[in-house]
Each structure stands twice: as C-alpha cells, then as structure tokens.
Amino acid sequence: MSATAILFFVLGLALVIGGAEALVRGASRLAAALGVPALIIGLTVVAFGTSSPEVVVSLQAATTGRGDIAIGNVIGSNIFNVLFILGLSALVAPLRVSEQLVRLDVPVMIGVSSLVMLLAMNGRLGSLEGVLLIAILVTYIALLIWLSRRRPELVAIPAEIVAPAGRSHWAMNGLLMVAGLAGLVLGSRWFVHGAVEFSRMLGLSELVIGLTVVAGGTSLPEVATSVAASLKGERDIAVGNVVGSNIFNALLVLGSSAMVGDGGIPVAPAALSFDLPVMVATSIACMPVFFAGMRITRLEGAIFLGYYLAYIAFLILDATDHAAKPVFTGIMLMFVVPITVLTIAVILLKARNQPEPERRS
Numbered sequence: 001m002s003a004t005a006i007l008f009f010v011l012g013l014a015l016v017i018g019g020a021e022a023l024v025r026g027a028s029r030l031a032a033a034l035g036v037p038a039l040i041i042g043l044t045v046v047a048f049g050t051s052s053p054e055v056v057v058s059l060q061a062a063t064t065g066r067g068d069i070a071i072g073n074v075i076g077s078n079i080f081n082v083l084f085i086l087g088l089s090a091l092v093a094p095l096r097v098s099e100q101l102v103r104l105d106v107p108v109m110i111g112v113s114s115l116v117m118l119l120a121m122n123g124r125l126g127s128l129e130g131v132l133l134i135a136i137l138v139t140y141i142a143l144l145i146w147l148s149r150r151r152p153e154l155v156a157i158p159a160e161i162v163a164p165a166g167r168s169h170w171a172m173n174g175l176l177m178v179a180g181l182a183g184l185v186l187g188s189r190w191f192v193h194g195a196v197e198f199s200r201m202l203g204l205s206e207l208v209i210g211l212t213v214v215a216g217g218t219s220l221p222e223v224a225t226s227v228a229a230s231l232k233g234e235r236d237i238a239v240g241n242v243v244g245s246n247i248f249n250a251l252l253v254l255g256s257s258a259m260v261g262d263g264g265i266p267v268a269p270a271a272l273s274f275d276l277p278v279m280v281a282t283s284i285a286c287m288p289v290f291f292a293g294m295r296i297t298r299l300e301g302a303i304f305l306g307y308y309l310a311y312i313a314f315l316i317l318d319a320t321d322h323a324a325k326p327v328f329t330g331i332m333l334m335f336v337v338p339i340t341v342l343t344i345a346v347i348l349l350k351a352r353n354q355p356e357p358e359r360r361s
Contacts, residue, residue: 005201009194013217015187016053019180021221026176051248053218058253060192061210062261069195070257070265071125072210074249075275077219078113079211081242081249082282083308085223089230089238090301097239097295104147105243106286108140112250113283117276120267130258137251191217207268208319211275212312219245239296246283278311 054077061069089095112133119129191214199209222245226238258264267276 005194005197007194008190008197012187012190012192012194013220015183016056016191016218017187017220019052019183019187022176022180022183026173026180029173051245051252053221054249054253055256056187057191057214057218058257059260060189062257062265064192065262066192066196066206067261067265068205068207068268068271069192069210069214070261071120071254071267071271072207072275073214073218074253074257075271075279076211076215077249078246078279079275079282079311080215080219080308081222081246082286083304083311084216085219085226085242086239086286086296087301087303087305087308088223089226090296091298091305092227092230093233094298095230095239095296095301100147101240101243102287105240105247106283109243109246109250110280110283110287112136112247113280116250116254117272117280120272120276123269123272124264124266125254125258126264127259127261130255130264133251133255133258137248137255140247140251204319205268205270207271207275208315211271211315243286282307 054073058070058073061067061073086095115136116125116133119125119132195209195214196206199206202209222241226241230238254265
C-alpha cells in the first residue's frame with residue numbers, strides 16, 4: 001500500500017476535521033459579537049459547520065468528476081450516522097428523544113431521503129434538482145426559526161459555542177475562520193486524492209470507498225459529538241445531532257454538489273438499487289424506535305450497530321465477489337431480519353400498553 005496515499009488520506013482528514021472546528025468557532029463567536037441571536041447561529045453557522053466536512057469533500061469530488069465519491073459520501077454518512085453513531089451512543093447510555101424530533105425532524109429526514117432517491121431514479125442528480133434541495137433546506141431552516149420563536153425551549157445551543165466575543169477578539173476569530181476554511185479546502189483535496197488511491201490499490205470502486213472510508217471519516221465529528229453528549233447525560237443532543245446532520249447532508253451537501261458538478265452528479269446503478277434504499281430504510285426505522293417510549297434502549301442500539309456491521313460486510317463481499325455472499329444474504333433474510341421485526345413489534349406493543357405520562361401544565 002502506498003505510503004503517499006496513506007499520508008494524503010490521514011493529513012487530509014485531519015485538516016478537514018480541524019478546519020471545520022476552527023470555522024465553526026470563529027464564525028459563531030464573530031456572529032455572537034455582532035449581536036446575531038444564538039438560534040440563528042445554531043441553525044446556520046453551527047449547522048453548516050458540522051456538515052462542512054461532507055460539504056467540502058463532496059464538492060471537491062463533484063468538481064473533479066468523482067461523482068461516486070460525492071454521492072457515496074452522503075449516502076454512507078447518513079447510514080453511518082443512524083446505525084453506527086446512534087447504536088454506539090445508545091450502548092453507552094440509553095438515549096432520550098425529544099418531542100420535536102418525533103413530530104418534525106424525523107419525518108423531514110424520511111421525506112428528504114425518499115425525495116433524493118426519487119430524484120435519482122434517472123441515474124443523475126441534475127443542477128435544477130440541486131437547486132430544489134437547497135430551496136427545501138432554506139424552507140426547513142425558516143420553519144425551525146418560526147417554530148422556535150413560538151416555543152424557544154425547542155432549540156438549545158451550547159453556551160461555549162456561541163459565547164459572545166469581545167471586539168478585541170474579532171481579529172483572532174477572523175483568523176480562525178480563514179484558517180478553518182483554508183484547512184477545509186486543502187484537506188478535502190488531499191482526502192479525496194487519498195480515497196481515490198485507496199480504491200485503486202484495494203481494487204474497490206470509488207462508490208464503495210465513498211460509502212465506507214470517506215463516509216466514516218467525514219462523520220467523525222458527529223461520532224465525537226454524539227458519544228460525548230451521551231456520556232455527559234445530554235442524550236437528546238446526541239440524537240438531534242444525528243437527525244439534523246442527515247437532513248443537512250441530503251439537502252445541503254447533495255444540493256450544492258449537484259449544482260457545481262458538470263451537469264449534476266451521476267448516481268451509480270448499485271447505489272440506486274441498494275444503498276439509497278438502505279438509507280431510506282434506516283431513516284424509516286427510526287420512527288417506530290423513537291416513537292416507542294421516546295427513547296433508544298441499549299437493545300435497540302445493539303440492533304442498529306449490528307445492522308451497520310452487516311451492511312459493511314455485505315459491501316465488502318459484494319465488491320470482492322466473495323463466495324460467501326449468497327450464504328450471508330440468506331442468513332440475513334432468514335434469521336436477522338425476522339428477529340429484528342419481531343423485536344420492534346414487541347417494543348411497540350410494550351410502549352402502547354404503557355400509561356401515557358402526565359403533561360405539565
């Protein structure tokens with residue numbers, strides 16, 4: 001394996017993650033110093049910043065003709081977020097789910113995931129479809145702002161992220177923004193270059209690399225945020241971080257990539273027939289689990305995590321045309337899927353039989 005490819009990949013990933021962190025902190029503190037409300041900062045600067053690794057990597061891939069990496073990064077990140085991050089966070093500690101997530105954000109996540117698959121049916125996400133996704137994102141942010149003005153308790157932004165900066169610190173925060181943006185741009189180039197070299201050396205398609213290595217790498221900030229929130233007891237933040245990230249990935253990352261790509265970005269038949277449906281299915285799977293008791297138990301987290309490992313195993317077996325693929329698929333269809341359906345049914349039945357908690361007046 002080429003040492004140069006590994007170096008580009010690791011340094012690129014480090015620059016992307018570090019650049020995103022610097023950009024978020026610098027921009028949010030500058031905005032707070034200028035008197036921008038914390039809610040607006042959270043829904044724009046911070047939300048964009050946490051999705052910026054996926055944004056810059058997919059944009060870089062789209063503008064250099066690496067459409068499979070661009071689309072694979074988003075699909076893989078969204079699957080990784082739900083199955084791996086939520087699964088791991090729930091194993092650390094059972095997660096609480098807010099009412100807003102169940103009533104608004106999860107249905108939006110399901111809707112935009114389904115819309116992306118529908119728009120990709122012709123094998124391409126075009127520029128106009130990218131504009132549509134961005135327009136939906138703007139509408140969604142406007143809706144959140146409107147709802148949060150009616151119910152301010154719905155959105156809580158960590159104080160350390162948006163603490164107002166004094167005028168004397170403007171230059172430092174401005175430098176943080178510039179350094180962060182430079183790190184994102186340079187890091188994304190190195191990261192994509194390293195990913196392409198990986199795919200060539202391992203004999204895997206760029207789509208598989210995008211779905212696995214690139215998606216996992218760009219989702220590392222979400223891993224750290226959700227697991228840390230779970231450990232600190234801020235378990236609703238752990239869930240909200242994942243759902244919000246998935247919405248921004250589908251709308252912002254894919255929308256902007258389709259707009260800058262030459263005629264949009266192509267969607268490989270493999271992604272259309274398998275990976276996009278898996279992304280939609282994982283989004284839909286959240287609804288009964290979240291609805292049942294408004295929490296994610298350790299058992300449900302283990303199911304999510306197990307399914308992610310099975311998904312990765314299937315990708316590897318399929319990409320290498322391994323002889324064990326038919327056996328693995330049969331085991332999944334005959335045993336794992338029915339057991340999962342039965343478990344979810346039992347969870348829903350128990351939740352239905354539980355008395356509804358009294359609402360505070």
